[in-house]
Amino acid sequence: MSDELALHGVSAAPGVTVGRAVVLDRIGTYPAVTVSLTERVEEAARARRALEAAASELERIAEELRLERRGDEADIVETGVLMAMDPELISRVDTLITDLGLRAPDALLEAAEQTAAELARLENAMLAQRADDVRSVGRRAAACAAGASQSVTEGILVAATLGPADVAQLARKASGIALAGGGVTAHAAIVARSLGLPMVVSLGAGVLEIEDGEEVVVDGDRGIVVRRPGAERVSVARGDAERRRVARETAVARRLVPAQTKDGHRIRVLANASTTAELHEATQQGAEGVGLLRSELLFLEASAWPSLQQQVDVLRPVLSRLGGRTATVRLFDFGGDKTPPFLRGVRARGIDLLLESSEALRTQLVAIVEAGAGTELRILVPMVTTSGQLKSVREMLSTILGGRSAELGAMIETPEAALGAAEIASHADFLSIGTNDLTQLVLSLDREQSRTAPVTDIRVLRLIDATMRAARAARIPVDVCGEAASDPRAMPILVGLGVDELSVAAARVGQVRQWVREIDFSTVRKESEKLLHQAGQAGGECV
Ligand code: PEP
Ligand code: MG
Numbered sequence: 001m002s003d004e005l006a007l008h009g010v011s012a013a014p015g016v017t018v019g020r021a022v023v024l025d026r027i028g029t030y031p032a033v034t035v036s037l038t039e040r041v042e043e044a045a046r047a048r049r050a051l052e053a054a055a056s057e058l059e060r061i062a063e064e065l066r067l068e069r070r071g072d073e074a075d076i077v078e079t080g081v082l083m084a085m086d087p088e089l090i091s092r093v094d095t096l097i098t099d100l101g102l103r104a105p106d107a108l109l110e111a112a113e114q115t116a117a118e119l120a121r122l123e124n125a126m127l128a129q130r131a132d133d134v135r136s137v138g139r140r141a142a143a144c145a146a147g148a149s150q151s152v153t154e155g156i157l158v159a160a161t162l163g164p165a166d167v168a169q170l171a172r173k174a175s176g177i178a179l180a181g182g183g184v185t186a187h188a189a190i191v192a193r194s195l196g197l198p199m200v201v202s203l204g205a206g207v208l209e210i211e212d213g214e215e216v217v218v219d220g221d222r223g224i225v226v227r228r229p230g231a232e233r234v235s236v237a238r239g240d241a242e243r244r245r246v247a248r249e250t251a252v253a254r255r256l257v258p259a260q261t262k263d264g265h266r267i268r269v270l271a272n273a274s275t276t277a278e279l280h281e282a283t284q285q286g287a288e289g290v291g292l293l294r295s296e297l298l299f300l301e302a303s304a305w306p307s308l309q310q311q312v313d314v315l316r317p318v319l320s321r322l323g324g325r326t327a328t329v330r331l332f333d334f335g336g337d338k339t340p341p342f343l344r345g346v347r348a349r350g351i352d353l354l355l356e357s358s359e360a361l362r363t364q365l366v367a368i369v370e371a372g373a374g375t376e377l378r379i380l381v382p383m384v385t386t387s388g389q390l391k392s393v394r395e396m397l398s399t400i401l402g403g404r405s406a407e408l409g410a411m412i413e414t415p416e417a418a419l420g421a422a423e424i425a426s427h428a429d430f431l432s433i434g435t436n437d438l439t440q441l442v443l444s445l446d447r448e449q450s451r452t453a454p455v456t457d458i459r460v461l462r463l464i465d466a467t468m469r470a471a472r473a474a475r476i477p478v479d480v481c482g483e484a485a486s487d488p489r490a491m492p493i494l495v496g497l498g499v500d501e502l503s504v505a506a507a508r509v510g511q512v513r514q515w516v517r518e519i520d521f522s523t524v525r526k527e528s529e530k531l532l533h534q535a536g537q538a539g540g541e542c543v
Contacts, residue, residue, distance in 0.1 A: 002230040011223035012189040015198035017176040018237035024159040034101040044097040047104035050145035055084040105142040112138020132161035176218035178225045194278040196507035251510015255286030259513040265521035268501040278506040285510035289326030291503025292481040296332045302340040305360040311367035327375035333382035350383025377406040385416040387423045413437035418463035421470035435482030455484035496528030
């Protein structure tokens with residue numbers, strides 16, 4: 001009988017991998033030795049030097065990231081430098097050593113933990129995740145004070161939490177990440193996803209009992225980490241990791257080969273990318289541009305509507321790398337699980353919320369037009385339910401554009417939008433189907449489930465088909481930017497229904513381009529028609 005032990009967490013980046021654990025945090029790593037009174041001044045100085053060393057390490061990592069043109073990751077890492085130099089943190093460390101006699105590494109970990117706990121108490125999910133960044137700085141400094149440097153060769157990183165600098169530095173050679181804490185929207189998770197590293201978070205303290213060098217499987221698809229994995233699981237994981245490695249190499253090698261079906265039908269494969277790290281990976285894999293830049297993700301911690309300059313500052317580094325390629329920037333889709341502190345308690349979401357705050361909408365349009373200069377710019381409106389919303393945005397946009405041009409598109413991600421697609425399409429330059437929300441809303445699922453829910457449910461397929469017909473009548477292109485665009489079962493059906501573009505996560509671009517090359521358009525078209533027809537006749541709900 002198998003002796004496997006599965007630890008359950010939350011999937012933060014997909015893929016399955018097997019490897020030897022490299023445990024960065026261990027409960028009680030530093031034995032609680034009390035420093036004698038005479039040595040405390042020197043011990044406190046040692047702790048301060050360790051913080052300075054950690055800050056310099058982070059500066060060096062940021063510099064390397066900039067040289068690799070990964071500017072926004074560099075910016076994130078640099079916030080760690082500020083944290084390491086934070087006077088409050090330094091004074092906490094001092095107190096713990098001089099008053100309580102803690103050793104420098106213990107004091108650094110404890111002071112970071114106290115600061116992190118304060119952030120976590122602010123009851124704001126995003127700030128709570130910055131708490132992880134402080135812990136990461138504390139751990140880095142503690143390692144410096146203990147005379148060890150954080151370097152990893154290969155393996156599965158196991159830690160309580162990881163800051164973005166840890167991921168950027170350590171994950172280059174790592175094959176997967178398992179964290180006791182952490183959240184899926186933490187910066188570390190964003191970096192892991194853009195690097196294509198399987199990652200499971202929120203596993204609880206049990207994950208820190210894993211021994212250094214122990215073989216574990218990280219299953220980022222199911223959100224589990226398996227200790228003592230059986231032979232079959234190991235072989236499946238090896239197969240998956242090898243497939244991803246080969247697929248990425250092939251994707252990069254074939255980035256200039258068009259995404260065209262066997263019978264010559266072209267599909268544009270674009271990337272869902274909001275950061276330069278994601279754009280870098282997407283471009284390497286042959287993305288023809290950005291099909292969805294989720295602008296709200298860049299401001300989830302905002303305490304007010306972002307200013308023009310703040311928006312230009314974060315958009316320009318991404319958009320300026322696109323040259324003349326397509327840049328689809330979605331207007332803020334705040335609300336639901338993407339509510340920044342200043343909007344807490346506000347019910348409206350997406351375009352409704354923006355139309356209620358018309359100055360914020362105007363500022364965002366100006367920022368996008370300015371930052372998107374030189375790209376083939378498209379502005380996408382989230383959570384559309386009526387054509388009137390689109391008309392209002394177009395009116396405002398026309399006063400801003402001057403001589404410049406930008407296309408305006410509607411997200412079709414609500415049943416109302418799909419049912420009213422003909423009217424909406426007559427006011428749009430393109431449509432983009434958001435299968436994540438559409439599936440959730442049509443099938444009454446919760447958002448997390450909807451990411452794996454069957455887009456092939458006939459109730460959803462009918463709405464997609466209605467959208468396609470409306471777009472064809474209006475002679476405008478249709479993109480799919482929800483997760484279904486990179487789902488191996490849904491993707492051929494979507495192509496068969498006639499979608500023109502698929503916009504997928506950066507790490508999936510090459511794989512999706514390859515799938516397009518492997519299908520036959522006339523075959524998938526017939527199969528999609530048959531699915532709709534059969535389900536219609538049977539009156540059933542699932543196909
Ligand atoms: C969608 O709903 O499918 C979509 C792409 O938007 P988001 O996932 O950002 O809600
Ligand atoms: Mg959506």
